[in-house]
Amino acid sequence: MEDKAILIIENAIKLFAKKGYSTTSVQEIANECDISKGAFYLHFKSKDALLLEVFNHYSRQIQLKSDEIQATDLDPRTKFVKQLTVTYQEIIKHRDFIIMQIREQAIPFNKDIEDFMQHMRFNSYLFYKRNLLAIYGKDIDQTIWEVTLLMQGMFKAYLDLIIIEGVELDVEQLCESILRRADYLVEGFNRTGDQPVINDDIMNRVIPEDYYYNQLYTIVETLREMKTDSNEDIEVTISVLLEEIQKEQPRLAVIKGMLSNLEEEDRFKGVSGQIRTFFQI
Missing domain, CATH: 1.10.357.10 (Tetracycline Repressor, domain 2)
Incomplete structure (x- = not known):
């Protein structure tokens, strides 16, 4: 804003x-x-x-x-x-x-x-x-x-x-x-x-099924935007993370590993927190 x-x-x-x-x-x-x-x-x-x-x-x-x-x-x-x-x-x-x-x-x-x-x-x-x-x-x-x-x-x-x-x-x-x-x-x-x-x-x-998907969609769009302004190592991390979180059965260990890489930079802590909250990891 x-x-x-x-x-x-x-x-x-x-x-x-x-x-x-x-x-x-x-x-x-x-x-x-x-x-x-x-x-x-x-x-x-x-x-x-x-x-x-x-x-x-x-x-x-x-x-x-x-x-x-x-x-x-x-x-x-x-x-x-x-x-x-x-x-x-x-x-x-x-x-x-x-x-x-x-x-x-x-x-x-x-x-x-x-x-x-x-x-x-x-x-x-x-x-x-x-x-x-x-x-x-x-x-x-x-x-x-x-x-x-x-x-x-x-x-x-x-x-x-x-x-x-x-x-x-x-x-x-x-x-x-x-x-x-x-x-x-x-x-x-x-x-x-x-x-x-x-x-x-x-x-x-009470809670429509698509509400969960909308939450994930917001996270995905945020990651894609942040990816365009990142170095090569972070781009690779985000690419792996994007692929994993959109799978029907995402591997939580992989997600946690990618988040650990992102969280080394303060600007990713917010979206990392959203992902941890969504997948409860």
Whole structure:
């Protein structure tokens, strides 16, 4: 994204938080950025389009930090706690903006916003599922979706206390506690044999099959773009990686080896984290 567009986004979110979305005009945003109104429209076709890009921008920031953690050699429990922690921290940074949106109920309901919200829900489901599988393995095979939804509910309940009620909590300690609650859930299901309400059949009807392929397609396109601006050794690594991740039965050992090569350069850590998250390696 261009620096000017990021400048507009950052100033807009300050104005939205201070004045509210509905009462902030495009002219005021342009004035805050020291640009003309026409220059604003070179980057965003409307204020609604800007708001959508605000959501996209900050969701990408969270995803990037999460992917960087995924690319580390930390154990699955530590990764999950750190990923939950940065998610809370990034959301808390924009508490005033979130509060203003809640009070105004001013988010325009349109297809783009609806698609964004759906994308975030699906991403959240898969984020919890993949991390919980990495932590608990076969112990959670039958109850993975149930525990996933219960974990999301806990995360949101604490978030409401922090954002809406203004409760101050040690976020890292909170995330460690949330994971311990997951331990209790997994242990309880396994001890009692209680059957989950939510299973694969239900969630397969919720998340379209092509959503998984779209995620992989995005990763593939990112790698192809980065390949054009790389030296010969990196080009070979990316070529092997592209071929492997698109196989019907990719070899995880090969993928891990190629990622180890890429992760020597900081610019590849984000996409490497996405691949590790997708294949849970």
